[in-house]
Amino acid sequence: MTLVAENLVKTFPGVRALDGATLRLAAGSVHALLGENGAGKSTLIKILTGVHRPDGGKIVLGGAELHLNGPLDAQHAGIGVVHQERNLIPGFSIAENIVLHHLPRRFGLVDRARMRAEARRCLGLLDLDLDPDTPVSRLSVAQAQLVEIAKALSVDSKVLLLDEPTASLTGDEADRLYGIVRRLRDDGQAVVLVSHKLEEVFAVADTVTVLRDGRSVAEARPLAGYTQDQVVDLMVGRAYSSVRLADRHVDLRAAPALRLDGVSTARGHRDISLSVRPGEILGLYGLVGAGRSELAKALLGLDRITAGTVEVRGRPVRIRDVGDALRRHRIGYVTENRKEEGLFLDQPITRNVGVTVWRRMARAGLVTDRAERRLVAGYTDRLGIRISSPSQLAGLLSGGNQQKVSLAKWLAADCEILIVDEPTVGIDVRTKAAFHELIAELAGTGLALLLISSDLPEIVTLADRIAVMNDFTLRGELVNDHDYARMSQAIIRLIHMGSRPAGDETA
Amino acid sequence: MSTGTTTAGRTGSGGRFGRVTVRPEFTLAVLAVAGFVALAVATDGNLLTRGTLDAFFRFLAVPIVIGLAQMVVLAIGQMNLSVGTLTGLCAMVAAWLMLEAGLPAPLAVLAALGVGLAAGLVNGLLVVITRINGFVVTLATMTIIEGLRYGVNGPDTFQGYSQGLRDLGTASVLGLPVVFVFALAVAALVALFFGRTVAGRQLLATGGSPFAARLSGVSNDRSIVIAHGLSGLLAGVAAVITVAASGSVNSSIGDDLMLPSFAAPIIGGVALTGGVVSVAGTCLAAFLVRLVDVMQAQFDINPRWIDLIVGAVVLGAVLLGTVRQKLSKGSP
Numbered sequence: 159m160t161l162v163a164e165n166l167v168k169t170f171p172g173v174r175a176l177d178g179a180t181l182r183l184a185a186g187s188v189h190a191l192l193g194e195n196g197a198g199k200s201t202l203i204k205i206l207t208g209v210h211r212p213d214g215g216k217i218v219l220g221g222a223e224l225h226l227n228g229p230l231d232a233q234h235a236g237i238g239v240v241h242q243e244r245n246l247i248p249g250f251s252i253a254e255n256i257v258l259h260h261l262p263r264r265f266g267l268v269d270r271a272r273m274r275a276e277a278r279r280c281l282g283l284l285d286l287d288l289d290p291d292t293p294v295s296r297l298s299v300a301q302a303q304l305v306e307i308a309k310a311l312s313v314d315s316k317v318l319l320l321d322e323p324t325a326s327l328t329g330d331e332a333d334r335l336y337g338i339v340r341r342l343r344d345d346g347q348a349v350v351l352v353s354h355k356l357e358e359v360f361a362v363a364d365t366v367t368v369l370r371d372g373r374s375v376a377e378a379r380p381l382a383g384y385t386q387d388q389v390v391d392l393m394v395g396r397a398y399s400s401v402r403l404a405d406r407h408v409d410l411r412a413a414p415a416l417r418l419d420g421v422s423t424a425r426g427h428r429d430i431s432l433s434v435r436p437g438e439i440l441g442l443y444g445l446v447g448a449g450r451s452e453l454a455k456a457l458l459g460l461d462r463i464t465a466g467t468v469e470v471r472g473r474p475v476r477i478r479d480v481g482d483a484l485r486r487h488r489i490g491y492v493t494e495n496r497k498e499e500g501l502f503l504d505q506p507i508t509r510n511v512g513v514t515v516w517r518r519m520a521r522a523g524l525v526t527d528r529a530e531r532r533l534v535a536g537y538t539d540r541l542g543i544r545i546s547s548p549s550q551l552a553g554l555l556s557g558g559n560q561q562k563v564s565l566a567k568w569l570a571a572d573c574e575i576l577i578v579d580e581p582t583v584g585i586d587v588r589t590k591a592a593f594h595e596l597i598a599e600l601a602g603t604g605l606a607l608l609l610i611s612s613d614l615p616e617i618v619t620l621a622d623r624i625a626v627m628n629d630f631t632l633r634g635e636l637v638n639d640h641d642y643a644r645m646s647q648a649i650i651r652l653i654h655m656g657s658r659p660a661g662d663e664t665a
Numbered sequence: 666m667s668t669g670t671t672t673a674g675r676t677g678s679g680g681r682f683g684r685v686t687v688r689p690e691f692t693l694a695v696l697a698v699a700g701f702v703a704l705a706v707a708t709d710g711n712l713l714t715r716g717t718l719d720a721f722f723r724f725l726a727v728p729i730v731i732g733l734a735q736m737v738v739l740a741i742g743q744m745n746l747s748v749g750t751l752t753g754l755c756a757m758v759a760a761w762l763m764l765e766a767g768l769p770a771p772l773a774v775l776a777a778l779g780v781g782l783a784a785g786l787v788n789g790l791l792v793v794i795t796r797i798n799g800f801v802v803t804l805a806t807m808t809i810i811e812g813l814r815y816g817v818n819g820p821d822t823f824q825g826y827s828q829g830l831r832d833l834g835t836a837s838v839l840g841l842p843v844v845f846v847f848a849l850a851v852a853a854l855v856a857l858f859f860g861r862t863v864a865g866r867q868l869l870a871t872g873g874s875p876f877a878a879r880l881s882g883v884s885n886d887r888s889i890v891i892a893h894g895l896s897g898l899l900a901g902v903a904a905v906i907t908v909a910a911s912g913s914v915n916s917s918i919g920d921d922l923m924l925p926s927f928a929a930p931i932i933g934g935v936a937l938t939g940g941v942v943s944v945a946g947t948c949l950a951a952f953l954v955r956l957v958d959v960m961q962a963q964f965d966i967n968p969r970w971i972d973l974i975v976g977a978v979v980l981g982a983v984l985l986g987t988v989r990q991k992l993s994k995g996s997p
Contacts, residue, residue: 458880460879479882479884480879480880480881480882481882481883481884483882484881484882485882491880493877493880495876498874498876498877499874499876499877499880500877500880501874501877502869502870502873502874502877502878502940503873503874504873504936504940504941505869505870505873505940505941509866509869509870512866513866513867513870513878513881513882513883514881514882516863516866516867517863520862520863523862523863524857524861524862525861525862525863525866526861527860567881
């Protein structure tokens with residue numbers, strides 16, 4: 159065994175991200191690390207690369223126990239990583255990027271000749287014929303991806319971690335990348351592959367570890383012993399004690415409040431069709447980067463819709479900007495990124511809630527603090543927002559209360575259609591349950607809700623129907639029967655299984 | 666309030682008095698009073714003689730207004746480097762209209778305000794249309810305005826314009842110079858703008874978080890144009906005060922206003938990143954800078970030292986702001 163990470167435990171406030179996960183890697187093999195969103199894959203990778211320190215368990219590399227105090231330690235130990243998001247500096251050359259962390263120096267100055275030579279060596283390992291002096295900004299996505307791998311190899315790695323390496327690659331580019339992965343394996347590297355594309359995993363990986371709820375439910379098993387279905391079962395097959403919310407009645411004959419028909423966007427969505435009725439919650443599930451928030455933003459007029467029709471309350475509309483969406487069409491958007499996009503952290507709660515309705519509140523052009531406080535008082539009661547005073551700064555609230563403030567501003571604006579994006583990310587379990595009840599309650603009052611979430615239990619608990627998005631297209635739509643085991647498997651199958659057109663799988 | 670931090674005050678855990686004392690404006694007010702008393706004592710009461718006191722407040726008017734002109738742009742997280750030269754241009758235009766074009770003073774005053782507003786709107790539109798950073802845009806327009814200002818009358822000085830306007834510049838009401846009272850009135854209007862009007866609040870929303878503002882239906886472009894336009898208008902106001910109070914103008918007027926325009930809001934607790942303004946803080950800080958000025962005159966200190974002191978105080982204030990922010994973030 160090259161690397162053994164045993165019984166890793168990692169707790170974040172409110173979440174036990176890893177609860178005794180074990181990963182065993184052998185030299186000269188490709189090891190798949192699988193699990194659904196939130197199973198603990200990224201936490202495990204961050205521990206192996208020294209970003210996080212484990213609360214329990216140990217890491218043994220080549221027989222010696224390893225204590226990683228930072229990413230640099232991991233590099234020195236020979237653990238290279240290519241993260242899901244790009245980590246190259248666009249203005250620098252390929253060579254500069256590859257040796258960024260250990261620039262060769264001579265007389266205190268950068269030794270450019272040695273830098274180029276080192277870069278050529280790393281590129282050579284991958285059979286890449288690129289000029290080391292080319293700026294990274296001139297490379298294609300696939301080339302940049304390969305340069306990142308070259309960079310990971312430059313630290314003389316024994317272990318190479320690849321996190322969703324093909325997320326932004328085309329089929330051919332992915333094939334080429336996996337060709338290189340096989341070669342690295344044959345040269346004796348231990349490669350860890352995290353990917354949600356099961357076909358690719360089965361084509362390239364030798365062994366597999368499956369994480370579920372922070373635990374490894376399959377440890378370093380030969381992949382050949384499993385079918386894709388069995389792996390999916392392992393990933394989601396947990397006894398989830400779902401909160402049964404009170405039944406809501408959705409009038410199925412009601413005309414949709416929001417309907418999309420064959421919508422394509424400048425961001426790359428193709429042929430999106432969905433509809434939400436008043437009082438209904440449509441869940442929009444997908445992995446991070448599937449294009450869900452981007453679709454919401456296009457609906458608000460922040461991105462161009464290039465084809466198809468959007469209908470609000472039965473009438474085809476063209477939404478120019480958020481103001482238009484809000485004031486004319488009564489569409490609100492509770493962003494997933496509440497700290498940066500949802501709140502004014504340095505401003506009082508009153509202003510955070512009032513921002514959408516100042517125009518309506520103004521008397522003779524002036525907005526009084528008293529009117530604003532009255533408005534806020536109504537929502538703090540209704541949503542159960544815990545604040546010490548309405549003039550408290552939003553930045554000083556807890557995550558759950560911040561999210562409620564972010565929600566209150568849309569309710570204040572009398573929205574009839576609400577897009578709620580990852581409402582409970584980073585919120586502790588108890589507040590989460592309360593938030594779910596709140597969302598169901600809002601739907602009960604006749605609001606049409608589009609719930610974007612990567613949290614399977616959340617979607618299965620709340621949604622009436624579930625649309626599954628992957629790679630900027632809808633893969634299918636399911637009627638939710640709130641049976642967690644059945645729904646979660648159906649959803650995961652829609653995402654992980656091949657690339658059949660959406661229509662085939664509509665339940 | 667033993668833990669007299671900003672955070673405690675803002676969460677409202679302290680009493681009403683506690684809330685007042687932890688505000689940065691309170692510190693500034695204490696400093697201002699203490700500094701004033703100390704200077705009065707140190708000059709054997711000379712500061713309190715009628716003439717000195719009158720001059721003190723008369724020449725406080727422009728620093729207050731020019732500080733506010735910078736503050737409205739800082740509110741959206743940008744800067745306006747052209748406020749100083751724009752003040753000069755507006756003053757030159759007003760004087761030229763009265764002396765050369767023979768316009769009555771009220772019309773010349775309106776024209777000066779119009780030029781300021783127009784130049785500010787141009788700044789704002791340039792930022793919005795070109796998407797170039799406001800710092801660079803106003804750096805360029807500053808230089809252009811400098812040329813225009815010189816073009817009005819070359820190196821010559823305008824003097825002997827409207828007696829009425831000059832009288833107003835030296836007149837007093839309730840023992841205070843009219844121009845100073847006027848500046849305070851302008852400050853009150855600016856405070857009303859940010860506290861009560863939709864546009865003012867939207868400006869702060871844009872400055873606080875352009876992303877959140879956009880997603881809340883606020884037009885950031887509109888905020889940028891309004892902020893720069895208002896900044897230009899306030900530079901016009903400062904020009905009118907200058908024309909009235911100084912009795913003569915030439916093409917170098919406004920050159921020494923850049924540092925004071927930043928000094929007042931920054932010492933006054935306005936966030937450089939935008940979203941937080943303080944009209945009272947800006948006025949108090951202008952008062953403090955004015956104290957330093959008078960100290961220089963009273964004690965015959967080399968003027969170079971004054972720039973050094975003001976510069977150091979600005980740096981210190983920024984540093985203090987950063988520390989304060991860290992403290993309030995560290996204790997959620």
